[in-house]
Amino acid sequence: MVNWTKTEKATITDIFSHLDYDDIGPKALSRCLIVYPWTQRYFSGFGNLYNAAAIIGNAKVAEHGIKVLHGLDLGLKKMDNIEAAYADLSSLHSEKLHVDPDNFKLLSDCITIVLAAKLGSAFTAETQATFQKFLGAVMSALGKQYH
Amino acid sequence: MTTLTAKDKQTVKAFWAKVSGKSEDIGADAVARMLVVYPQTKIYFSHWPDQSPNSPAARKHGITVMMGVGDAVTKIDDLKEGLKELSQLHAFTLRVDPGNFKILSHNILVVMAVMFPTDFTPEVHVSLDKFLAAVSLALSEKYR
Numbered sequence: 001m002v003n004w005t006k007t008e009k010a011t012i013t014d015i016f017s018h019l020d021y022d023d024i025g026p027k028a029l030s031r032c033l034i035v036y037p038w039t040q041r042y043f044s045g046f047g048n049l050y051n052a053a054a055i056i057g058n059a060k061v062a063e064h065g066i067k068v069l070h071g072l073d074l075g076l077k078k079m080d081n082i083e084a085a086y087a088d089l090s091s092l093h094s095e096k097l098h099v100d101p102d103n104f105k106l107l108s109d110c111i112t113i114v115l116a117a118k119l120g121s122a123f124t125a126e127t128q129a130t131f132q133k134f135l136g137a138v139m140s141a142l143g144k145q146y147h
Numbered sequence: 148m149t150t151l152t153a154k155d156k157q158t159v160k161a162f163w164a165k166v167s168g169k170s171e172d173i174g175a176d177a178v179a180r181m182l183v184v185y186p187q188t189k190i191y192f193s194h195w196p197d198q199s200p201n202s203p204a205a206r207k208h209g210i211t212v213m214m215g216v217g218d219a220v221t222k223i224d225d226l227k228e229g230l231k232e233l234s235q236l237h238a239f240t241l242r243v244d245p246g247n248f249k250i251l252s253h254n255i256l257v258v259m260a261v262m263f264p265t266d267f268t269p270e271v272h273v274s275l276d277k278f279l280a281a282v283s284l285a286l287s288e289k290y291r
Contacts, residue, residue: 034269035276052270109253113272116257117264125176125183125200128257132184 002137004079011130015115016076021069024114029065030055032110039103068107075138083141090145101143108135151274151281156223158274163220165266166259173258174213175206180254188247212251219282226285234289245290248283255279 004012033040034052043049046060055061071089078085093099112132116123151159166173179200181188195204215233222229237243256276259267267275 031269031272035273052268056269109256113257113260113267117260117267120261120264123257123261125180128180129184 001080002082002133008130008133009079011127012076012079012134015127015131016073019069020118021066024111024118025065025067025069026062027065027114028107028111029068030058030061031114032107033061035110036103036106039106042097042099042103069111072135072138075134075141079134082137083144086138086141087145090142093142094146101139101146104139104142108132108139111135151223151277155274155277158271159223159278160220162266162271162275163217166263167217169262170213170217171206171210173255173262174209174211174216176209176258176261177251177254178205178209178212180257181251184254185250188250191241191243191247216255216279216282219278219285223278226281227288230282230285231289234286237286238289238291245283245287248286249280252276252279252283 033043033049033055040049043061043064046058046064048054048058049061074085074089075082093101112128112135115131116128119127182192182198182200182205189198192198192204192208195202197204199205219226219230256267256272256279259272259275
């Protein structure tokens with residue numbers, strides 16, 4: 001279980017209340033598929049992922065990026081028990097999707113970088129620390145049901 | 148994973164040419180973020196009277212690190228040879244655990260996104276990530 005200070009909770013709530021999911025989601029997922037191309041292994045049904053331009057223009061990638069980003073809402077709504085919030089999604093990622101949990105970090109880093117680009121200097125070191133702590137908690141929860 | 152293609156090298160050099168004017172600010176911000184986001188890295192700076200992220204010592208260190216990165220860009224065709232003295236320094240004098248190179252690299256990338264959101268495209272990101280990984284590997288060369 002992760003402990004959150006009042007300030008950390010406020011920071012996370014603030015980030016998500018201003019988050020443009022339709023912008024950040026597609027950018028984060030497409031960046032992940034470009035920067036870490038082996039992650040494309042999970043998306044063989046998505047059509048043309050042949051190069052960066054194709055990935056960025058791919059409607060299925062964009063749609064999925066938005067979906068994945070909204071997945072963070074589960075943790076946002078239940079910050080005091082993130083593990084419980086992701087129990088079902090964890091089983092899904094392990095048993096149905098067969099995603100290597102090491103890959104959670106790759107997407108997580110891309111979400112951080114895309115958010116940093118959007119917020120600029122407002123993405124302070126303290127904000128970064130809190131946001132990465134949140135993503136770390138989500139990743140840990142997503143990995144819990146793997147066996 | 149750390150073999151830089153001709154395209155990677157070209158991308159890194161072109162991006163560096165754009166951003167190197169701000170290298171001091173980049174380095175200072177990257178080190179500050181590292182100290183805040185990964186507080187365990189402070190152990191390497193216990194000799195600083197002021198370990199706060201925006202202290203003069205931290206800023207100076209960021210500048211030093213970024214000068215090293217800039218130097219590595221000029222030696223991009225043979226990083227192992229070009230960085231061998233820096234590797235010896237990190238291995239025998241500083242004894243920085245190489246896991247920390249990844250941490251600082253991540254923070255350099257975050258700063259690039261913050262300061263150059265339009266130029267730090269996914270293509271630049273992948274080449275720069277590969278470059279920093281190659282630099283980290285070259286810095287680890289003399290450890291054992």
